[in-house]
Amino acid sequence: MLADEKKRPDTPTCMEMATLLFAVGVKEAPVELLCYLTRNNHDNLPLLEDVQKVFDKARMGEEGGELIKAARKEAADMMNKGVLLWKTGKLDEAVEWMREARAALPNNLRILFNAAQILISHMQQRGYDMALADEAIGVLMHVDGIAPGQQRFAQLMEQLALLAPAPAPAEAAPTAPAEAAATPPTAAE
Numbered sequence: 001m002l003a004d005e006k007k008r009p010d011t012p013t014c015m016e017m018a019t020l021l022f023a024v025g026v027k028e029a030p031v032e033l034l035c036y037l038t039r040n041n042h043d044n045l046p047l048l049e050d051v052q053k054v055f056d057k058a059r060m061g062e063e064g065g066e067l068i069k070a071a072r073k074e075a076a077d078m079m080n081k082g083v084l085l086w087k088t089g090k091l092d093e094a095v096e097w098m099r100e101a102r103a104a105l106p107n108n109l110r111i112l113f114n115a116a117q118i119l120i121s122h123m124q125q126r127g128y129d130m131a132l133a134d135e136a137i138g139v140l141m142h143v144d145g146i147a148p149g150q151q152r153f154a155q156l157m158e159q160l161a162l163l164a165p166a167p168a169p170a171e172a173a174p175t176a177p178a179e180a181a182a183t184p185p186t187a188a189e
Contacts, residue, residue, distance in 0.1 A: 008036055008107075015050060022058035030058070031067060038071035040107040048072070078104065079111050082118060091122045095132075102139065109150070112143045116156050123163050136160055 008014055014037050018030035034051050041047045048068060055064020078101040085094035098115035105111050119136040123129055137160065144153050 008033065011037060011041070011047065015054065018054055019057070022054070022060075027058075027060075030054075031060075034064070035067055035071040038068050039075040039105050042072040042075035042108065043110060075105055075108055075111070079108070079114055082111075083114055086114075086118045086121060091118070091125065094118045095122055106142075107146055109143060109147055112139055112146075113150075113152050113156065116140050116143070116160075120156060120159050120163065124159075128163050128165055133160060133164065 009017070014033045018033045018037075021030040021033075034054060038048060038051055051068060052061070052064055055061055055067070058064075082094050082098040082101055085091075085097055095118055098111070098118050101108075101111045102115050116136045116139045119132050119139070123132055123136075136156070140153055140156055140160075143150065
């Protein structure tokens with residue numbers, strides 16, 4: 001099932017699945033799950049300690065440590081490349097790279113936040129673009145679904161709102177002719 005479906009369950013479910021798969025003698029699938037968790041949470045040290053404990057319990061402590069290290073590096077490298085492209089003014093390339101990073105690591109909060117920041121920066125420098133704004137909103141709503149209440153979520157949503165063009169002024173309501181306005185209404189008896 002894991003091979004057929006790219007989407008992964010939430011973190012606690014992945015941890016439990018990996019533990020159970022190791023317990024019944026399966027090795028490849030739980031390693032993949034734990035590496036997935038590591039790549040998507042590469043800076044969450046308490047979770048990474050829990051991942052290491054699962055590897056330790058499966059008698060794969062040293063190998064697990066190397067897998068965690070490699071998965072963390074992969075995630076950091078993906079994120080850093082996008083940020084470097086952005087900081088060197090290669091906005092279009094940065095946007096494209098971060099799309100690839102999001103596809104590879106769909107639940108990595110730092111990658112998601114940086115992707116939204118790069119989309120917003122693109123619009124700040126090159127003008128508002130409805131498609132990019134919608135993409136940024138989608139990324140941020142995904143982040144809010146994964147980890148609600150993040151301060152950076154609110155900051156980026158505010159930056160995005162400031163970029164949106166002001167709504168067109170509503171047309172004034174048609175006025176009644178002057179004669180009709182001058183005639184007082186009659187009282188109903």
